[in-house]
Amino acid sequence: MLNRHMRVLIAEDEQRLAEAIARGLRREGMAVDLAPDGTDALVKATVVRYDVLVLDRDLPGLHGDDVCRAVRGERPETGILMLTAAGALEDLVEGLSLGADDYLPKPFRFAELVARIQALARRSSPSRPPVLGHSDIELDPARRVVTRAGRPVELTRKEFGVLEVLMSAEGATISAEQLLERVWDEHTDPFTNVVRMTIMTLRRKLGDPPVVETVIGVGYRMT
Secondary structure (H helix, E strand, O other): OOOOOOEEEEEOOOHHHHHHHHHHHHHOOOEEEEEOOHHHHHHHHHHOOOOEEEEEOOOOOOOHHHHHHHHHHHOOOOEEEEEEOOOOHHHHHHHHHOOOOEEEEOOOOHHHHHHHHHHHHHHHOOOOOOOEEEOOEEEEOOOOEEEEOOEEOOOOHHHHHHHHHHHHOOOOOEOHHHHHHHHOOOOOOOOOOHHHHHHHHHHHHHOOOOOEEEEOOOEEEEO
């Protein structure tokens, strides 16, 4: 299970493999974007703050080695998991020397990929309590459980993700754009009202007294 809500970039030119990985990670509750070549991967990885970049080393266009070096320089907080068809020790050492945090040879088991992504996200994120609390609300990211006054609250993955981001902010205001970036993915229309609608249903499910405040013109925060 996830330890936190994550956004992941899959840089892989084998379309069927990339889409299969993305489907699996989305079922795990992650927001996932795809990049089919090195140039696209570098643009996305430097513009968007990803928790983890899953990077095929042999990308067309800009080579994965160059993407790795550039992302490590521009986004040192992003965990980089390098994929390659070569599994020799010298390839592993070379991949890590480029700035990758971890290295996984193909073919691999999906469960191992998920575990390594989770480990990288934990490593690159500030430590925080395993269970988040605010007023009488508790959120357990590992078990994906929310309770209010001891009673379970059934949330969708997106509602859970929004609540987790807001509770992690510890009272700071989070904009709709930030929520889109953290909980959804690149295919979401930035002009959509999906954040507002998700906040509405989240408020209804959490019940009274209200704990999610709208800061007009700015965003949302826990009160």
